[in-house]
Amino acid sequence: MLESSGAPQQKRGPLGSPNRDLLKLTYELRSPSDSPDWDAYHAIRRRVLFERRGRMGVYDAAHPDEQKPGNHPKVLALGREVLGVIRIDLAPPQAVFRRVAVREDRQRRGLGTILLGLAEQFALQHHCKELASHVDRDAVAFYTKCGFTVTGSAPLEASTVLMSKKIIG
Numbered sequence: 001m002l003e004s005s006g007a008p009q010q011k012r013g014p015l016g017s018p019n020r021d022l023l024k025l026t027y028e029l030r031s032p033s034d035s036p037d038w039d040a041y042h043a044i045r046r047r048v049l050f051e052r053r054g055r056m057g058v059y060d061a062a063h064p065d066e067q068k069p070g071n072h073p074k075v076l077a078l079g080r081e082v083l084g085v086i087r088i089d090l091a092p093p094q095a096v097f098r099r100v101a102v103r104e105d106r107q108r109r110g111l112g113t114i115l116l117g118l119a120e121q122f123a124l125q126h127h128c129k130e131l132a133s134h135v136d137r138d139a140v141a142f143y144t145k146c147g148f149t150v151t152g153s154a155p156l157e158a159s160t161v162l163m164s165k166k167i168i169g
C-alpha cells in the first residue's frame, strides 16, 4: 500500500485544540480488496471514461486485461472513500498507466496529481525506469504538469497521444 499526506482538515480534539492525529489525512493507492472497492473502481471508470464521453452501455467490467498477470487495478482512497482509479501494467523497465480517472465531483483539486505520484512510486518499487500512457487529448495538459512529454507521433484525428516520463536515469 502506498500513502500520501493529504490536505489538513479543520477538526479539533476534545479540549478544543487541533488533534494532530485527525489532522493527518492519508491518501492511499491500494488494490481493490472487497466488493465496495471493486464497485467504486468500475463505477468511476464506467462513468468518467465511457458514459461522460458518450459511450453508453459498452463498458466491460469483466474485460480479460483486468486479470492479466502484471496488470494492477488500483484505487486512490481516503479511508473507505474511493476518489480515483488507475490500472498499472508492469512490463519492467516500463510501466504503462491505463484508464486514469478521478471521480467527476472531485476533479481539479489535486487528486489526479496525487494518484499519478503514488502510481509512479509503485512502478519504481517494481523496477521500472520509464512510465508511458496513451493520453486522451483533453488530458495532455494534466500529464505535462505531472512531468510527462509527448513521445509518440499520432495522426491529428487520433483521440490519444503517447506520452512518457523517465523515472530513473
Ligand SMILES: CC(C)(COP(=O)(O)OP(=O)(O)OC[C@H]1O[C@@H](n2cnc3c(N)ncnc32)[C@H](O)[C@@H]1OP(=O)(O)O)[C@@H](O)C(=O)NCCC(=O)NCCS
Residues within 6 Å of the ligand: 048, 049, 099, 100, 101, 102, 103, 106, 107, 108, 109, 110, 111, 112, 113, 114, 134, 135, 136, 138, 139, 141, 142, 143, 145
Ligand atoms: C485527467 C484527470 C485524471 C486529472 O485529475 P485531476 O484531479 O482533475 O487533476 P489535478 O487537480 O491534479 O490537476 C493538476 C493540474 O493538471 C492540469 N489539468 C488537470 N485537468 C485539466 C484539464 N481538464 N484541462 C487543462 N489542464 C488540466 C492543471 O494544470 C491542473 O492544475 P490546476 O488545477 O492548478 O490548474 C481528471 O480530470 C479526469 O479524471 N478526467 C477525465 C478522465 C481523463 O481524461 N483521464 C485521463 C485519460 S488519459
